[in-house]
Amino acid sequence: MTRNPVIKVRNLVKKFGSFVANDNLSFEVYEGEIFGFLGANGAGKTTAIRILTGLSEPTSGEVMVAGFDARRQPEEIKKNIGYMCQKFSLYDDLTIRENIMLYGGIYGLGKALIRERTNQLLDRLNFREYGDRLISSLPLGLKQKLAFSVAVFHEPRIVFLDEPTGGVDPITRRQFWEMIYETASRGITVFVTTHYMDEAEYCDRVSIMSEGRIVAIDTPAELKKQYDAESVEEVFVKIARPGMKHGKESETADNKREA
Amino acid sequence: MKRFLGFVRKEFIHIFRDVRTLTILFGLPAVMIILFGYVVSTDLKNASLAFLDLSKDDVSIELTDKICSSGFFEKTADLSGYQDIDRILRSGKAKAVIIFGEDFGRDLEAGKNARVSIIADGSEPNIATLVTNYATAIISGFNQQLLLAGQVSVPVIVPEVSMFYNPSLKSQFMFVPGVITMIMILICALMTSITLTREKEFGTMEVLLVSPLKPVHIILGKVIPYFFLSFVNVVTILVLSRLVFGMPVNGSPILLLAECMLYILLSLSIGILISALAKTMQQAIFISLVGMMLPTVLLSGFIFPIENMPKVYNWLSAILPPRYFIVIIKNIMIKGTGFAHVWKETLILAFMTVILIGLAIKKFRIRLQ
Numbered sequence: 001m002t003r004n005p006v007i008k009v010r011n012l013v014k015k016f017g018s019f020v021a022n023d024n025l026s027f028e029v030y031e032g033e034i035f036g037f038l039g040a041n042g043a044g045k046t047t048a049i050r051i052l053t054g055l056s057e058p059t060s061g062e063v064m065v066a067g068f069d070a071r072r073q074p075e076e077i078k079k080n081i082g083y084m085c086q087k088f089s090l091y092d093d094l095t096i097r098e099n100i101m102l103y104g105g106i107y108g109l110g111k112a113l114i115r116e117r118t119n120q121l122l123d124r125l126n127f128r129e130y131g132d133r134l135i136s137s138l139p140l141g142l143k144q145k146l147a148f149s150v151a152v153f154h155e156p157r158i159v160f161l162d163e164p165t166g167g168v169d170p171i172t173r174r175q176f177w178e179m180i181y182e183t184a185s186r187g188i189t190v191f192v193t194t195h196y197m198d199e200a201e202y203c204d205r206v207s208i209m210s211e212g213r214i215v216a217i218d219t220p221a222e223l224k225k226q227y228d229a230e231s232v233e234e235v236f237v238k239i240a241r242p243g244m245k246h247g248k249e250s251e252t253a254d255n256k257r258e259a
Numbered sequence: 260m261k262r263f264l265g266f267v268r269k270e271f272i273h274i275f276r277d278v279r280t281l282t283i284l285f286g287l288p289a290v291m292i293i294l295f296g297y298v299v300s301t302d303l304k305n306a307s308l309a310f311l312d313l314s315k316d317d318v319s320i321e322l323t324d325k326i327c328s329s330g331f332f333e334k335t336a337d338l339s340g341y342q343d344i345d346r347i348l349r350s351g352k353a354k355a356v357i358i359f360g361e362d363f364g365r366d367l368e369a370g371k372n373a374r375v376s377i378i379a380d381g382s383e384p385n386i387a388t389l390v391t392n393y394a395t396a397i398i399s400g401f402n403q404q405l406l407l408a409g410q411v412s413v414p415v416i417v418p419e420v421s422m423f424y425n426p427s428l429k430s431q432f433m434f435v436p437g438v439i440t441m442i443m444i445l446i447c448a449l450m451t452s453i454t455l456t457r458e459k460e461f462g463t464m465e466v467l468l469v470s471p472l473k474p475v476h477i478i479l480g481k482v483i484p485y486f487f488l489s490f491v492n493v494v495t496i497l498v499l500s501r502l503v504f505g506m507p508v509n510g511s512p513i514l515l516l517a518e519c520m521l522y523i524l525l526s527l528s529i530g531i532l533i534s535a536l537a538k539t540m541q542q543a544i545f546i547s548l549v550g551m552m553l554p555t556v557l558l559s560g561f562i563f564p565i566e567n568m569p570k571v572y573n574w575l576s577a578i579l580p581p582r583y584f585i586v587i588i589k590n591i592m593i594k595g596t597g598f599a600h601v602w603k604e605t606l607i608l609a610f611m612t613v614i615l616i617g618l619a620i621k622k623f624r625i626r627l628q
Contacts, residue, residue, distance in 0.1 A: 055468055055469060075471065089463050093272070093276045
């Protein structure tokens with residue numbers, strides 16, 4: 001894998017009044033990788049994503065996304081990223097084709113190109129005949145897959161997925177992750193937050209946030225080794241437990257071994 | 260620009276695929292016009308009257324005929340004595356009783372004042388007032404007729420009242436401008452705030468904000484279709500009220516439409532502002548209805564004259580845009596005045612629009628932080 005960073009964050013701080021939502025974050029995400037962004041609710045994930053997607057300005061620090069400064073060029077960033085949030089994001093009263101036409105148009109793609117890619121997409125998902133059906137008539141799993149396809153329809157450099165598999169059955173989740181892999185193999189970086197720790201195992205690298213800070217960042221295998229854990233879930237629970245929070249990884253691991 | 264047009268197109272699809280939106284958009288104005296025009300009419304038509312004629316002379320019979328043939332009244336009963344009055348009023352078969360005393364004919368011949376009594380059902384004050392006013396007017400008209408014919412010789416001062424601009428005092432002339440004012444607030448403020456909060460509630464707003472569309476484009480894209488449709492609506496209402504009630508446009512139609520556009524713009528910015536304050540569609544509906552509809556109906560001078568309100572309400576109504584728009588639209592439609600007579604109100608509305616748009620944009624930005 002090329003180690004070419006598409007997201008560079010240095011000393012990012014975001015404050016709301018006296019509340020520090022992001023406390024000195026520094027990390028990099030590399031091109032074509034699947035980066036899992038984990039953390040308990042209220043750990044500051046959403047704030048960080050809002051800054052990375054140009055929705056919110058950092059209080060201080062340096063944030064580069066797809067080669068653009070999040071503070072000065074948020075509009076450029078927006079052209080180069082895709083986004084899918086936990087709430088379902090297609091329009092229920094529009095057909096599949098109309099939805100795609102809308103989002104494709106918003107990202108500046110020409111009509112002919114949109115039509116061509118729409119046909120390819122529908123073929124790939126095996127629902128060409130549903131193209132003119134209203135979104136509201138589709139099952140949730142299909143909608144979710146479609147929303148993801150629409151998020152990467154304009155071939156962005158990075159796609160942000162904010163808890164994309166919430167409320168979806170295990171089989172669809174699996175198919176969904178196959179789509180994520182396929183997307184990453186095309187060179188699109190995937191930045192994903194999730195509550196399902198088994199999904200974290202599928203990521204190339206994960207970071208774990210707690211109380212506004214990144215307390216661990218590495219490959220799932222390396223993290224499990226460091227924390228002497230069976231799964232990422234165990235790692236997560238150990239980190240999130242009070243009294244063992246910041247920067248004591250090796251100690252904690254050693255203590256555990258001695259015991 | 261192409262991005263933007265696609266977005267506007269999508270909003271039109273939303274509107275035309277949703278039966279409820281369409282109903283509110285086009286059904287409501289028609290229903291309101293008909294409702295206010297016919298049902299809430301304050302005109303008198305075929306009000307039931309009972310007569311107690313104890314004199315039974317030529318004049319009393321002639322006057323009775325005159326009252327009944329006026330079109331305002333209908334004779335439902337001839338009473339035989341005073342004891343019937345209470346019964347007929349209680350039964351509701353007559354709104355009022357007109358009584359010619361035994362001496363009516365004799366007094367008239369003798370050159371004395373002849374008396375006619377009108378007893379009205381005061382449990383319905385509005386109708387009672389109307390009935391007595393109309394009946395009095397007919398009687399004094401008859402009086403004058405007698406005078407001219409030389410049948411009576413007492414010189415009396417007879418006031419001649421004529422109504423300018425609305426000669427027959429049609430109440431629709433009062434309601435149509437009010438209904439236009441109300442519907443515009445309803446459709447523009449309510450519908451835009453709903454459509455904007457809907458995107459928030461469904462999570463599509465976030466996706467739009469992350470896209471290269473600028474916030475201004477998102478707002479404009481959502482609002483432009485409603486601007487168009489509201490304008491179509493205004494024209495529909497004007498045509499409808501012309502065809503159904505003969506409501507004229509005495510002033511310049513172009514000025515009228517221009518003022519309507521300004522008012523639509525203002526109502527739309529109120530809608531955007533509401534959507535910035537409301538988190539859900541229900542909140543938006545609540546704010547629009549309670550915050551906009553009620554004051555418009557009660558305080559704008561639509562039904563109740565502002566001059567008669569207590570001072571506090573008078574001040575309150577001064578910050579309501581509908582108050583000024585009603586003045587403008589009444590002046591142009593009924594009096595036929597030009598811009599010279601409505602420029603003050605227009606300026607106030609324009610000023611309010613600028614402030615509201617500024618506030619709306621600011622609120623929208625804050626949300627982005």
